[in-house]
Amino acid sequence: MTGLLPVADNTQVRRYVVDLFRRYPRALGGAVTLHIAAAIAGLVGPRLLGELVESLQHGGGAAVIDRLGLLIAGFVLLQSVLTRFAHLASARLGEGVLARLREEFVERVLALPLSTVERAGSGDLLTRTTRDVDALSRCVRLAVPETMIALITIVLVIGALAVVTPLLALPLLVAVPIIVCGTRWYLRRAPKAYLEQNSRYSAVTDGLAETVDGARTVDALRRRRERVERTDHDLHRTWLAERYTLFLRTVWFPVVEVGYVLPVVATLLVGGLLYLGGTVTLGQLTAAVVYVQLLIDPVDRLLSWLDELQVGMASLARLLGVAEGRSDNPEPAAEVPTPVGARIEVRGVRFAYAPGREVLHGIDLTLEPGERLAVVGPSGAGKSTLGRLLAGVYQPTAGTITVGGVPLGDLPLDRLRTEVALVSQEHHVFIGTVWDNVAMVRPGADEAEVCSALAAVHALDWALALPDGLATTVGSGGHQLSAAQAQQIALARLVLADPHTLVLDEATSLIDPRAARDLERSLAAVLRGRTVVAIAHRLFSAHDADRVAVVEDGRITELGSHDELVAANGPYASLWRSWHGERTPQDTDEPLADTDAAGARR
Incomplete structure (x- = not known):
């Protein structure tokens, strides 16, 4: 599928797995040692059983038979104890490895630029976060230790069989x-098949999430049938992918089952002939047959879990591939110069979401420290795209954007957010207290600073009035905040974070016009001396700004103060008159005809 996040290749996956287990040498060594000890204890029984058969054949005394029986029982008990502790050691190792995998995955996800997530779609990331993590969890907890146990057992059983008599190890070659051949046929096809299956699950998740998020729009436009057909199509493609992986298993499993049943028959046949010829004893034959029989279970487990390992490796490749999406703001190879000042310069900037389809065409703009710039224009003109470029969310396809003389794209993400921050209508309230939600940007902030940030956005009064004040738990399962309150929390974070430049994209869209005006005036007072870029959808924001940039068709067509642009009687003046209900005949053909939820033309 196009647009999905990258997937790591096999070399990267293998290197990561080796490096991961190298971090736990003692835990890995302890688990392997216990499994080897348990396997050896299990191999003593068949050898003793062979001696018991020979003793009975030659009329051995009761004391000898009792001794051999007690030894067999003792080693069976020892094997059970060692197996228990081996499984516990493997479980601890698996949980440690899984915890590290999850922590590193979260770090990778949080380091992803917003533009990368938007291009890939939330469904792919959501599928990797849920289904792939679950599949990898099963693989680490069960498949890895079971495969390790099976491999150790197979090696030791074959070794024990060779010690009893090398001749009776030869029938194993028939398998x-x-x-x-069967396994090679399967492994050539399975990795790609499971990656395709997971990517098609991503498409299903993406489509369902999109339908749920836009449920009201779907209902209003009567597009239920189209959305159902889209889901059916995605599910059908997923079914085809799953049918193919099932076909691989239904061919592979029967083939390999024949492969590990044949050695038992061959050993009985060859061993019987050798016994009749006097080449091997009955005890050796008995031990050999039991050893070959013991091989069936580990070989069966190895091959069965090998399929689960393919699923886990495909999931790991997808999880590791998240890191490949961090290309918008790569970590610099050399030391990045420190920006000198807060001046932002935009020179010849062009941007396209897809090749050959430019959204912005040759933008030139200079933002002086402390300036307030309003960006206005019709929907789809490129206002929000320009704002995201200024915030470093996107990187221009041509041209440069610098802050203090340093390109935004050269700054590491953590440094970038201390220079420029974006706040949009998309906000999130985390599970925790009001205090936690505000202070998360500066965990060391004191009470006065948190209260000051809340007061700056007119949120302190209602926050203190909550059941437990700032200690009230909010978010999922906690006290429910209104959309406007949640947005005020998000804005308070920005006040506390204290970047020198803020890009506000519909930051007050969910607050009623009177409250929004009060909020923006409050922010203007608090953020005095800082650069503010406001993507203005209500024209009082433009009226209050130092300068106004009118964006039409991906270009800045007008730039100046409110009074200058009104006096120029151009597109902005027409927009201003329309917003105030002063329509004139020449306004009819003007492109700036965005209307907000309140019915005012924007």
């Missing part, structure tokens, strides 16, 4: 071509 080699069947198992090897």
Whole structure:
């Protein structure tokens, strides 16, 4: 599928797995040692059983038989104890590895630029966060230790069989071509098939999330049938992918099952002939048959869990691939110069979401420290795109944007957000207290600073009036905040974060016009001396700004103060008159005809 986040290749996955387990040498060594000890204890029983058969054949005394029986029982008990502790050690190792994987995945996700997530779609990231993490969890907890146990057991059983008599190890070779050829056929097809299956699950999740988020729009436009057909189409493609992986398993499993049943038959046949010829004893034959029989379970487990490992490796490749999406603001190879001042310069900037489809065409703009710039224009003109470029969310496809003389794209993400920050109508209230939600940008902030930030956005009074004041738990499962209150919390974070430049994209869209005006006036007082870029959808924001930039068709067509642009009698003047209801005949053909929710033309 196009647009999905990248997927790591096999070399990257193998290197990561090796490096990951190298971080736990003692835990890995302890688990392997216990499994080896348990396997060895299990191998003593068949050898003793062979001696018991020979003793019975030659009329051995009761004391010998009792001794051999007690030894067999003792080693079976020892194997059970060692197996228990081996499984516990493997479980601890698996949980440690899984915890590290999850922590690193969260770090990768949080480091993703917003533009990368928007291009890929939330469905792909959501599927990786849920389904792929779950699949990898099962793989680490069960598939890895079970595979390790099976491999150790197989090696030791074959070794024990060779010690009893090398001749009776030869019938095992009959299974080699069947198992090897069948497994190679499967492994050539399975990795790609499981990656395709997971990517199609992403498409299903993306479509469902989009339908749920836009449910009201779907209902209003009577597009239920189209959305259902889209979901059915995605599910059908997922079903086709799952059918193919099921086909691989239904071919592979029967083939390999034949492969590890044949050695038992061959050992009985060859061993019987050798016994009749006097080459091996009955005890050796008995031990060999039991050893070959013991091989069936570990080989079966190994091959069964190998399928689960393919699922886990595909999921790990998708999780590691998230890191490949961090290309918008790469970590610099050399030391980045420190920006000198807060001046932002935009020179010849062009931007396209897709090749050949430019959204912005040759933007030139200079933002002086402390200036307040309002960006206005019709929907789809490129206002929000310009704002995201100024905030460093997107990188221009041509031209440069610098802050203090340093390109925004050269700044590491953590440094970038201390220079420029974006606040939009998309906001989130985290599970925690009001205090936690505001102070998360500066965990060391004191009570006065948090209260000051809330007061700056007119949120302190209602926050203190909550059941537990600032200690009230909000977010999912906690006290429900209104959309306007949640947005005020998000704005308070920005006040506390204290970047020198703020890009406000519909930051007050969910607050009623009177409250929004009061809020923006309050912010203007608090943010005096800082640069503010406001994507203005209500014209009082433009009226209060130092300068207004009119964006039409991806270009800045007018730039100046409110009074200058009104006096120029151009597109902005027409927009201003329309917003105030003063329509004139020449306004009819003006492109600036965006109307807000209150019915005012923007």
